[in-house]
Amino acid sequence: MAISSRVLLAAVAFLAVLELGLVSANFKDQCNITWGPHNAEFTEGGEHLKLSLVNKSSGSMVTTLKSFIYGSVSTRIMLVKGNSAGTVTTYYTSSTGNFSLHDEIDFEFLGNSSGDPYTLHTNVFADGVGAREIQFKPWFDPTADYHNYTIFWNPCMIVWYVDSFPIRVFRNYTGLPFPTRKPMFAYSSIWNADDWATQGGAVKADWTQAPFSAEYRDLDLQTCECAAGASDDACADSCASSKYAVEPRCELTDKEKRQMKALQLGYTIYNYCDKARTNVAKDPATADPVPPECDLDDKQDQGQY
Ligand SMILES: *[C@@H]1O[C@H](CO)[C@@H](O)[C@H](O)[C@H]1NC(C)=O
Ligand SMILES: *[C@@H]1O[C@H](CO)[C@@H](O)[C@H](O)[C@H]1NC(C)=O
Ligand SMILES: *[C@@H]1O[C@H](CO)[C@@H](O)[C@H](O)[C@H]1NC(C)=O
Ligand SMILES: *[C@@H]1O[C@H](CO)[C@@H](O)[C@H](O)[C@H]1NC(C)=O
Numbered sequence: 001m002a003i004s005s006r007v008l009l010a011a012v013a014f015l016a017v018l019e020l021g022l023v024s025a026n027f028k029d030q031c032n033i034t035w036g037p038h039n040a041e042f043t044e045g046g047e048h049l050k051l052s053l054v055n056k057s058s059g060s061m062v063t064t065l066k067s068f069i070y071g072s073v074s075t076r077i078m079l080v081k082g083n084s085a086g087t088v089t090t091y092y093t094s095s096t097g098n099f100s101l102h103d104e105i106d107f108e109f110l111g112n113s114s115g116d117p118y119t120l121h122t123n124v125f126a127d128g129v130g131a132r133e134i135q136f137k138p139w140f141d142p143t144a145d146y147h148n149y150t151i152f153w154n155p156c157m158i159v160w161y162v163d164s165f166p167i168r169v170f171r172n173y174t175g176l177p178f179p180t181r182k183p184m185f186a187y188s189s190i191w192n193a194d195d196w197a198t199q200g201g202a203v204k205a206d207w208t209q210a211p212f213s214a215e216y217r218d219l220d221l222q223t224c225e226c227a228a229g230a231s232d233d234a235c236a237d238s239c240a241s242s243k244y245a246v247e248p249r250c251e252l253t254d255k256e257k258r259q260m261k262a263l264q265l266g267y268t269i270y271n272y273c274d275k276a277r278t279n280v281a282k283d284p285a286t287a288d289p290v291p292p293e294c295d296l297d298d299k300q301d302q303g304q305y
């Protein structure tokens with residue numbers, strides 16, 4: 001390649017990406033209200049955000065203005081107090097474009113009747129392949145105070161953290177889908193899902209209790225941002241050489257592994273790998289095969305991978 005085109009490529013790569021670094025984020029400055037603007041309220045100059053669900057069809061959503069590839073997005077959330085049955089509060093990242101090929105990393109908080117525990121639901125889609133749900137019962141009351149939820153994403157792994165404790169890892173295994181090329185936005189929303197969310201849809205929202213509100217603070221975006229107008233490929237190429245991707249951390253620390261194991265043992269209420277294995281054991285002829293990462297994860301945990 002001629003020197004001049006190399007210089008040009010480097011310049012393009014530089015322009016395609018902006019590293020946000022340690023700039024502290026603010027909901028008002030960093031996000032757009034993309035659904036139900038009358039149900040989103042910024043206070044404290046945008047440091048604090050309240051999202052409300054006022055009736056069956058009127059909730060709210062905010063979306064980051066910038067898309068990114070790799071990094072971590074954190075925010076502290078205090079979930080709907082009291083009877084939150086039928087409501088779902090979300091905190092997730094997703095690519096745009098063709099949904100059947102999209103990437104997504106989810107935290108979803110499924111409400112419950114007063115006194116019954118929320119469900120902390122996690123999922124991931126890579127190239128449109130989803131159905132990788134793992135659910136936990138929170139080990140704290142997520143409605144009593146703010147707790148810090150983090151989505152960490154690098155070329156090796158995705159990690160879900162709660163108050164800096166890892167609860168789940170989704171790894172990049174050769175040959176299996178993993179998000180690396182599609183920019184994602186980060187989203188937060190509250191919506192009505194009383195047809196399925198609480199005890200399988202058996203417990204409905206009590207609309208006399210509306211509005212249902214979730215509160216947010218301390219938005220923290222440490223991401224490799226795509227520059228305005230950059231193509232997906234230009235952003236992917238730039239972010240692949242950003243500090244969020246170069247020499248990525250490919251394993252949790254030993255301490256984090258112990259923390260994760262303890263939380264998984266104590267608080268998992270649903271795991272798609274266990275479900276798939278149960279189905280295969282019951283009816284090997286017709287059950288869907290166990291997703292390949294399930295066995296690879298077990299080997300990794302036993303140090304055989
Ligand atoms: C904010 O969201 C609204 C509704 O989706 C959209 O029309 C508008 O263009 C967005 N603004 C920015 C700056 O992204
Ligand atoms: C829900 O609330 C919105 C305002 O937030 C209102 O426009 C709409 O008519 C309400 N829908 C129902 C079914 O009450
Ligand atoms: C979306 O992707 C699917 C799967 O590759 C493909 O069949 C479909 O044609 C695509 N749709 C569009 C609108 O590009
Ligand atoms: C992650 O996955 C991509 C595509 O599947 C692959 O090219 C890349 O080498 C993987 N990266 C790591 C660090 O494993």
Ligand SMILES: *[C@@H]1O[C@H](CO)[C@@H](O)[C@H](O)[C@H]1NC(C)=O
Nearest residue numbers: 074148150161163164218220
């Ligand atoms: C939330 O957790 C992340 C990951 O551990 C951490 O980097 C961030 O500082 C935490 N935010 C707050 C406000 O504690």
Ligand SMILES: *[C@@H]1O[C@H](CO)[C@@H](O)[C@H](O)[C@H]1NC(C)=O
Nearest residue numbers: 110112116117119197198199
């Ligand atoms: C709600 O509470 C019930 C009873 O403790 C529990 O079975 C269920 O998993 C909880 N969560 C949801 C979202 O229904």
